[in-house]
Amino acid sequence: MLYYGKKLVIFMISVGLLSLVTFYVSRLAPGDPLFSYYGERVEKMSPEEREWAEEKLGLNDKISVQYSRWINQVFHGNFGRSYKYKMDVLDVLKSRLGNTLLLGGTGFLIIFAGALLLGVICAWKEGGWLDKIICKAGTIISCVPEFWLALVLILVFSVSLRWLPSSGAYAVGQEKNISDRILHMILPLTVIVTEHLWYYGYMVRNKMLDEIRADYVLLAKAKGIKKSRIMLVHCMRNIMPSYLSIMAISVTHIMGGTYVAETVFSYPGIGTLAYESARYKDYNLLMIISLMSGIIIIACNMAAQILNERIDPRMRISRQSEMQEVDNYE
Amino acid sequence: MSDLFEMVGVKPELAEQQVPEKENRWYDTIPWLSVIILILIVGGCLFCNRIMTKDPSYMDLKNYTIAPCKEFLFGTDTMGRDIFSMIWYGGRQSLFIGIAATVISTGIAIIFGTVSGMAPEWLDMLLMRATEILLSIPNLLTVIFLQAILGKANVFSLSFVIGITSWMSIAKIIRTEVRQLRNNEYVIAARCMGGGFFYILYKHLAPNFLSSIMFMVVMNIRSAIVEESTLSFIGIGLPLEVISWGSMLSLSEKALLTGAWWIILIPGVFLVVTLLCITSIGDCIRKKLNKQESNL
Numbered sequence: 001m002l003y004y005g006k007k008l009v010i011f012m013i014s015v016g017l018l019s020l021v022t023f024y025v026s027r028l029a030p031g032d033p034l035f036s037y038y039g040e041r042v043e044k045m046s047p048e049e050r051e052w053a054e055e056k057l058g059l060n061d062k063i064s065v066q067y068s069r070w071i072n073q074v075f076h077g078n079f080g081r082s083y084k085y086k087m088d089v090l091d092v093l094k095s096r097l098g099n100t101l102l103l104g105g106t107g108f109l110i111i112f113a114g115a116l117l118l119g120v121i122c123a124w125k126e127g128g129w130l131d132k133i134i135c136k137a138g139t140i141i142s143c144v145p146e147f148w149l150a151l152v153l154i155l156v157f158s159v160s161l162r163w164l165p166s167s168g169a170y171a172v173g174q175e176k177n178i179s180d181r182i183l184h185m186i187l188p189l190t191v192i193v194t195e196h197l198w199y200y201g202y203m204v205r206n207k208m209l210d211e212i213r214a215d216y217v218l219l220a221k222a223k224g225i226k227k228s229r230i231m232l233v234h235c236m237r238n239i240m241p242s243y244l245s246i247m248a249i250s251v252t253h254i255m256g257g258t259y260v261a262e263t264v265f266s267y268p269g270i271g272t273l274a275y276e277s278a279r280y281k282d283y284n285l286l287m288i289i290s291l292m293s294g295i296i297i298i299a300c301n302m303a304a305q306i307l308n309e310r311i312d313p314r315m316r317i318s319r320q321s322e323m324q325e326v327d328n329y330e
Numbered sequence: 331m332s333d334l335f336e337m338v339g340v341k342p343e344l345a346e347q348q349v350p351e352k353e354n355r356w357y358d359t360i361p362w363l364s365v366i367i368l369i370l371i372v373g374g375c376l377f378c379n380r381i382m383t384k385d386p387s388y389m390d391l392k393n394y395t396i397a398p399c400k401e402f403l404f405g406t407d408t409m410g411r412d413i414f415s416m417i418w419y420g421g422r423q424s425l426f427i428g429i430a431a432t433v434i435s436t437g438i439a440i441i442f443g444t445v446s447g448m449a450p451e452w453l454d455m456l457l458m459r460a461t462e463i464l465l466s467i468p469n470l471l472t473v474i475f476l477q478a479i480l481g482k483a484n485v486f487s488l489s490f491v492i493g494i495t496s497w498m499s500i501a502k503i504i505r506t507e508v509r510q511l512r513n514n515e516y517v518i519a520a521r522c523m524g525g526g527f528f529y530i531l532y533k534h535l536a537p538n539f540l541s542s543i544m545f546m547v548v549m550n551i552r553s554a555i556v557e558e559s560t561l562s563f564i565g566i567g568l569p570l571e572v573i574s575w576g577s578m579l580s581l582s583e584k585a586l587l588t589g590a591w592w593i594i595l596i597p598g599v600f601l602v603v604t605l606l607c608i609t610s611i612g613d614c615i616r617k618k619l620n621k622q623e624s625n626l
Binding site: 010014017018022025026028139140142143144145146147148151152154155159160166256260263275278279301 | 459462463469474475476478479552556559560563564566579582586589591594595598601602605606609610613
């Protein structure tokens with residue numbers, strides 16, 4: 001219990017620090033937040049009008065005062081209004097969150113299963129032609145920058161062949177049409193998956209290769225257990241804890257990848273929203289997005305740590321024996 | 331004498347065959363193809379004045395968006411600039427950012443990692459928690475913010491921003507290595523004799539941990555180049571007037587509308603080939619490292 005309590009405290013401190021840093025940095029950055037609220041009209045404003053507008057949005061106080069006011073509001077469940085959309089930021093976020101979850105979540109699931117599959121296939125055929133081909137192809141693909149891959153895909157599949165749409169999450173008026181949504185998701189999903197798949201696949205391959213050189217595999221083989229059973233049951237059990245903790249951290253990377261893919265394909269998700277809000281100084285929106293991303297990232301890192309330290313029975317035993325050694329020593 | 335004794339058991343012709351296999355020479359493990367291509371690209375960028383057929387920043391408004399032909403080897407972009415000249419000229423900026431950002435991030439990582447490794451327990455813990463928090467902030471977000479603070483982007487500010495946001499994972503590795511090294515007798519002896527921090531770092535620690543971070547450093551060049559191009563593409567990096575592989579690609583949205591494939595494909599292919607070469611060199615370094623470790 002104490003263990004989780006400690007983790008929770010560190011979590012809270014990290015989130016608090018993150019919000020403080022983001023708040024200060026975003027306010028210190030040059031740019032006119034009034035522009036996102038009033039648009040072009042800002043340029044024609046007189047100094048008095050400007051002052052009135054800043055007063056209204058609470059932008060003319062010291063940053064520390066603004067921050068304490070923001071924190072106070074957050075604890076009352078009020079995250080403020082978006083300057084650009086003139087709505088509660090939570091509503092803005094809600095309208096986009098589903099799209100990103102759909103895209104990133106599907107991507108994550110495909111990567112999770114695909115990396116395991118590829119890694120096991122490569123380890124199975126170690127040194128064979130299939131292994132070599134997959135490794136070479138994987139290295140080449142992982143060198144391609146994400147946005148460029150997206151551009152080439154758009155060029156080939158939407159501009160030249162005209163098979164798939166190049167942007168958006170659904171065609172106009174087709175919001176409920178599932179097949180239309182899938183059609184719009186294919187290209188961004190391809191980009192996200194190909195960018196990350198091999199990184200984790202290679203990791204599984206190497207872990208598997210280490211594992212099949214262990215002594216217990218020899219024993220199992222001597223007992224006459226089938227190769228498939230040794231690899232998929234015995235070895236898999238041993239690499240699973242570290243794979244799970246790696247995948248928990250991978251959420252961060254995949255989320256970053258989703259953001260970039262969203263911007264290129266102008267997919268209406270959190271990524272495009274984050275980019276817009278940072279660009280146009282939509283402070284309240286920016287704060288909640290970076291806070292949300294930060295919370296997800298920190299939570300995933302913690303989950304990885306906990307998985308690493310708690311789930312693997314080997315770890316538990318080694319810690320116990322360490323403790324015993326210490327006891328004996330004393 | 332030789333008649334009295336007969337050699338038994340050893341067959342001379344077999345013994346000759348058992349000459350140990352020739353060991354791989356040092357140059358067998360180097361990926362020559364990648365090295366040569368990389369030298370060609372880097373050389374072409376360094377001596378771009380000799381290669382360029384046109385002024386890379388001259389906007390020839392009569393000849394915009396022309397497909398590759400004899401006069402314009404790689405075609406022209408939507409603003410009428412010659413892509414062939416731009417590739418070599420812009421490669422300088424991209425490669426410079428890659429190297430400068432890596433130098434900055436490695437420098438920070440070495441200092442930070444060593445301080446954390448040599449520090450007492452509580453300070454080490456504090457510094458490592460700080461790195462973890464920094465690692466957990468999305469990279470793109472920090473880059474956008476820093477860039478906004480520094481104002482309009484140029485090559486130097488961009489390398490600074492990329493360098494300052496990518497040192498954390500190297501620092502962690504250095505810290506682990508230093509933790510193991512610091513209890514060695516020679517380090518303790520040097521400290522007892524009054525050796526300063528930088529003296530110990532330079533004489534005793536760096537030679538030991540450099541080999542284990544080399545792979546990460548090479549990979550950092552790669553990711554810095556990717557980051558530059560991504561940022562310039564999104565429109566927060568280098569502006570259009572500063573030619574680099576990334577800023578050339580930022581024209582591609584317009585190119586998509588007209589179907590001008592060469593504006594997108596050619597700079598991208600150069601980028602990807604460079605990255606591939608760097609990766610294979612990095613892999614070669616890593617393999618060498620692993621071999622040494624397994625021998626021990």
